[in-house]
Amino acid sequence: ETGVTQTPRHLVMGMTNKKSLKCEQHLGHNAMYWYKQSAKKPLELMFVYNFKEQTENNSVPSRFSPECPNSSHLFLHLHTLQPEDSALYLCASSLGTGVQPLHFGNGTRLTVT
């Protein structure tokens, strides 16, 4: 059982749908992250939150909207996605945003039809 839990594990949505991904960490960490993992490409950082404040938005399209209500929970709200947004979305946490190892959840496999 990972200390970082993501739901749902799989999601299929149409381009006009609105859905949300949820992440919860039980590690007492202060920083949380969203990453996108596409086939044959390196992990791409999307957003970073440190103590609930967004510290990084890696030029992500506005159809992805993050929310971090507290240091333990992170959401990614999705709307009007494109088929090329289909990927594995990984949540991670770390003690801080310095040189700390990331602890990842098992991801949400998103398919946009």
Place this chain on the structure above:
Amino acid sequence: EDQVTQSPEALRLQEGESSSLNCSYTVSGLRGLFWYRQDPGKGPEFLFTLYSAGEEKEKERLKATLTKKESFLHITAPKPEDSATYLCAVHGAGGTSYGKLTFGQGTILTVHP
């Protein structure tokens, strides 16, 4: 811009056949280099952090080493359960973003019994 290149893309070994994975990097001031293991359908699992050239770390059959330009992950007498994708990431000192790792595309290791 920080860059990480991993080689080979895929590696097939027989059980007991030792080998090494390579991670070459260019970074403006290395603050840390990370190795992760990722099993199919799961998120990356942290293995090691290396901070400076000459440093080595070991865990079971794995040993990670670091020079000023690259890192190696040596696998001694691998077993089928070592089959996974191995990811390398660097944390550089440059730029304005903390907590921003640059990942390589990974090496897919398959160990046959």
